[in-house]
Amino acid sequence: GDSVTQMEGPVTLSEEAFLTINCTYTATGYPSLFWYVQYPGEGLQLLLKATKADDKGSNKGFEATYRKETTSFHLEKGSVQVSDSAVYFCAPNRDDKIIFGKGTRLHILP
Amino acid sequence: NAGVTQTPKFQVLKTGQSMTLQCAQDMNHNSMYWYRQDPGMGLRLIYYSASEGTTDKGEVPNGYNVSRLNKREFSLRLESAAPSQTSVYFCASGLGTGKNEQFFGPGTRLTVL
Numbered sequence: 001g002d003s004v005t006q007m008e009g010p011v012t013l014s015e016e017a018f019l020t021i022n023c024t025y026t027a028t029g030y031p032s033l034f035w036y037v038q039y040p041g042e043g044l045q046l047l048l049k050a051t052k053a054d055d056k057g058s059n060k061g062f063e064a065t066y067r068k069e070t071t072s073f074h075l076e077k078g079s080v081q082v083s084d085s086a087v088y089f090c091a092p093n094r095d096d097k098i099i100f101g102k103g104t105r106l107h108i109l110p
Numbered sequence: 111n112a113g114v115t116q117t118p119k120f121q122v123l124k125t126g127q128s129m130t131l132q133c134a135q136d137m138n139h140n141s142m143y144w145y146r147q148d149p150g151m152g153l154r155l156i157y158y159s160a161s162e163g164t165t166d167k168g169e170v171p172n173g174y175n176v177s178r179l180n181k182r183e184f185s186l187r188l189e190s191a192a193p194s195q196t197s198v199y200f201c202a203s204g205l206g207t208g209k210n211e212q213f214f215g216p217g218t219r220l221t222v223l
Contacts, residue, residue: 032209043114043200043214044153051209089152096141096160096208100152 002027006090006101013080014109021075021104023064023090031094033057033066033073038087038103047075047088082108111136114215116201122221123191131186131218133201139213141206142184143168144176146197147217153200159184160206191222 006023013019025031032051036044048057053068062077073090085108090101114135123129135142140161145153145168155168159178173195175187184203188195198219204212 034211041216043216044202045214046211049211093208096204096206097155098153098212100154102150102152 002092002094002099004090004092004099004101007104009103009105010107011104012107012109015082016079019075019077019080019106021088022072023074023101024070024072025090025092025099026071027092027094029094030068031092033064034091034093034098035062035064035073035075036089036091038089040086044089080108082110084108113137114201114203114213116215116218118218119216120219122223124223125192127191128187128189129191131199132183133185133215134183135203135213136182137203137213138181139203139205141204142178143202143212144184144186145200145202146170147200148197156186193222196220196222
């Protein structure tokens, strides 16, 4: 069946550091790809998405590119802030069925 | 717009008790979903409803029932709670196309003793 593997956390970085959170998936066909973010005590909210190969999703300085060849959707940000501390979920969506990764907890130190 | 609302925010039950988690959305979405989130497990789909009057099982439906009361409301019922159902429950709604995001409520933290 469909599955997703993302980087285990927690990831701890200093403010202004470069961030990469790896995500790879296995799925039949070509799912739409999402990153969701969960801030402490809240529900999930969409961070960015890409719906077809080579699309780049971006939001709040975060970016991810839909790589069909490597079935990957790695999340990157050039300069993280303390306010980016949260849990990040990679989430392929095929036929409206989301497979959530286990989440990567990110801590940013001032 | 309130988005997706859930009640209650917190609940403690004893084993064998029953309860219903309520969810409502005001975005006129066709599809609604119930997930549970457990440490280290990500979110897992319990049930979903693609439209008013229809419901389908997700990955982990055992021990739960759902009702799509109308287009706005989708409730989750635990008939006889078990400690294994201790979790955080999230309701979500969306257009149901697969290419659009799902919108999540703030969650219900349930503890079963």
